[in-house]
Amino acid sequence: MNTLRTMSRDSKLPRLEMQMLWRHVLQVPRSWLIAHDTDPLANTAIVRFRELEARRLAGEPMAYIVGYREFMEYEFLVSPAVLIPRPETELLVETGLDYLKGKRSPRVLDLGTGSGAVAVSIALRCPGATVVATDLSSAALEVARTNARLLGAQVDFLQGGWYDALAGRKDFDLIVSNPPYIAAADSHLKEGDLRFEPVTALTDGSDGLSALRVIIEGAAGRLLAGGALFVEHGWDQSQDVRQLLQSTGFKRVASAPDLAGIDRVTGGIYN
Structure with missing residues (x-):
């Protein structure tokens, strides 16, 4: 038996x-x-x-097999069309939420939303916010919209590459993004869970900084004065990201470490 x-x-x-x-x-x-x-x-x-x-x-990731992953105490549906939400990305959400404290009706933009984990979590934790999220992948947006509906979050999802999806929308108080930041030559792309995840959500096909450059350089035209940009990046990229932010006019630029003590989120205020 x-x-x-x-x-x-x-x-x-x-x-x-x-x-x-x-x-x-x-x-x-x-x-x-x-x-x-x-x-x-x-x-x-x-x-x-x-x-x-x-x-x-x-070797297939457990999240793809069972179809979900917990993030910020919420259960998000996932599929091979989206990156699996990771604990370190919760730092991006928490950093953004800390910045939004005390702001009435803030406007938030999440670039490259994937499963919608970041955008939906911010919308749920800051219900007064207007949250817009973009992604180039229609399959990813389908997953994100489903997650927003199941969790009861109000998010406006738009399809397109980074800022191109916005069709002129601007005046955001906060921009957040977890873009592809692994260099194309990084051997980790052929190891573990990464072998099964969408490659365009992992690597920019270049040095790992090209998507971050586009996001940082384009943020100035989308943020209100005093607005903030926070991005997740690789374990060895914090200095490069800080320099990119400073050279683009951001002030109070700083990095925050994840639970392993590695600088994982960097951002600043645009004046």
């Missing part, structure tokens, strides 16, 4: 990943797995688990 207990002995997955897959297959909470680990399993459930197990053992 196949039970969760006997199946766990045969699985090559780490225990937590195995539990995540069983919760997904059976649509039950973790507590149910513990209380029913000796119950017989239906053959259809076993077949489905084995299919998902094989995908995970082949």
Whole structure:
């Protein structure tokens, strides 16, 4: 008789990943797995688990297999059309929200929204804000719109490359972005989860700074006086990003470290 207990002995997955897959297959909470680990399993459930197990053992990200990832305490749907939201990107949201404190009806722009995690999280945490989000990918925008609808967030999604999607819209209080910043020659693109994620969301196809240059240089024409720009970047790019901001006229330029102590978000105020 196949039970969760006997199946766990045969699985090559780490225990937590195995539990995540069983919760997904059976649509039950973790507590149910513990209380029913000796119950017989239906053959259809076993077949489905084995299919998902094989995908995970082949290296496919767990988020794509189960179809969601938690971010800022919200559950976001994800697909191979979008980058998987990561904990370090929560720093970008938190930094933006800190800047918005005390502002009435601020206007916020999220460039390259992907799953919508950043834009939707800001809209939910700052309900008085008007949030606009852009992305070049129609498939990504479909995921983002679904997330906004399911989570009850008001976000205006526009398709197009960076500022080109805005059709003249400007006067934003805050611009945020987590653009592709991995250099095209970086070997990490061929490792781990990155192998399965959309390459255009990971690398600019160049030195890792070209998208950041476009965003920083174009921000001046879109921000109100005293508006802020914050961008996420690579572990070794903070100095380059600070220089780009300063050379474009931004003041109070500073970087913020992630939980690992690595400068991950850099921004400034445009006067």
